[in-house]
Amino acid sequence: MTTTTTTMDDGVYDAIVVGAGVEGSATAYHLAKQHQRTLLIEQFPLPHSRGSSHGQTRITRKAHADDFYTAMMADAYQMMFQLEKEAGVKLYRKTGCLYIGPADSDTLNNVESSLQKHGCVHEKISSSEMKARFPGFAVSADMCAILDSEGGILRADKMISAFQTMFIRFGGHLRDGEPVESIQPGNIVTVKTSKGLYKTRNVAIAAGPWASKLLKPLGLNLPLKCKKILVMYWKERTRGSYSVDRNFPVFIHKMKHPTAIYGLPSDEYPGLVKVCLHHGPEIDPDLRDEVDVTWVKDTVREYVTKHMPGLESVPSVVESCIYTNTPDSHFILDRHPRWSNILIAAGFSGSGFKISPVVGKAVCELIMKTTPSYDLSYFRINRFAPTSRM
Structure with a gap:
């Protein structure tokens, strides 16, 4: 499913998103919609059933014991309805x-x-x-x-496909069957995959179960x-x-x-x-x-x-x-404590699919340094013991 729809004069992406599960695909969708030159990389050929986002259905709900999730879900529903209109596909059954x-x-x-x-x-x-x-x-x-x-009910497989379809339609690049081997930090980040090197100003790591394997070489040992x-x-x-x-x-x-x-x-x-x-x-x-x-x-x-x-x-x-x-079942949505242009979206603890439109918007805002739409203090890395070694 490798696609390329635009070219870059300087060869540097505005953002690379690692992981094309629902969180990564939603993030890439929002970035491309905001005209950010974005590459979405997935280690397995798409579609696949190795991670957390496959299957036909998921529950969606506003019912949460923590009211900040209920607040965020109001936006998630509206963005889901917008995605239905854009992609011309039904994603929700009440x-x-x-x-x-x-x-x-x-x-x-x-x-x-x-x-x-x-x-x-x-x-x-x-x-x-x-x-x-x-x-x-x-x-x-x-x-x-x-x-x-x-x-x-959310139509899970259709929702991921809709995010990816619209991401490409908005000008994004998608490369699947291409595992990321290393991420070299800096003002310009280098992402090395099994097939090449890519340069970017920002990286969002939304690699699901494989997040720890990518983050540990960056000195970040999260309790996942x-x-x-x-x-x-x-x-x-x-x-x-x-x-x-x-x-x-x-x-x-x-x-x-x-x-x-x-x-x-x-x-x-x-x-x-x-x-x-x-x-x-x-x-x-x-x-x-x-x-x-x-x-x-x-x-x-x-x-x-x-x-x-x-x-x-x-x-x-x-x-x-x-x-x-995560230990508290709240996800992680934050910048790397040392490199602010490396973003982490991880630890969704089995409850992340329905809220993915909000996650994608929040990561997009962090990358673009715009005023955040949500209070992300609940999802900070520093709520755990110190984890950065570099």
Whole structure:
């Protein structure tokens, strides 16, 4: 998928973005839209399924326990609608998002407060109401839920393709199947790949699970951990009972241990419901498939048996992706502490896809040194222990 659409008199890009997952592709899209001469580099031939951004669907929602995410998601929705218009493709299906947990849960109270603060349409639903409206769920009397009315399904593969298509249409260069081997800092940064050398005034590293391997030679040892996530699809006992057409919502069920279960109605695979654990074993991203995941399957099977009895108790389809987690599950969006023209967008902790339009805009603003649209203090590198060695 290597493309070249413009030339440069001085041979120096305004920006190079490393990693063509959703965050890197969104960043490149915003840069090209602002007339920045931009190169987007991806190590694998596109499309691929080795990282974090592949697959047909993701959940989108404004329901967050941290209200700064709810605020940012308002912009993310609007930019997603704009991308739909530009690319002429449907990226979103509204289903509502059900955020489930104990009635006395601080998390649910915070989710409700965030939605109220930002004027988002929502309602609180008791366990009895939930059973009546969403009979596919079996929940105990001490449970309740917040229904985020604007939650829904993102067409993930189409969204990445739309970002990349529009990036090229706005004049960007995309090179795939070209691993980055080194980044040499300076006023002009040199990026060495398996196929050549490129010069740029700014680099944005959005390499997902491979971010640490690129950052460590730059003296930056971030506390990132890669986790293998099983993406599992469970067959409906009665066809259509958990379908979008019957108004079954996307959902997140906050558990005490180990984290949460999430799911999407039967849609991408007819008759199969996506139900997954928001957790998994730590891995080396280059050895993703060499790890035991039996306990993950067992955990989700127990959940399905107890809470979604209308599904078969054995998954019909099992796929894989990777989360890159930070200790506090908030992502990293910041400049390198020594070289201000090296930007890092990493550690999205399994929650970054829906907010990618905002991430791309924020990185673009950092590179162009324009007034930031968002408070990025939550995502600074210095919230962790000192990490730079150079």
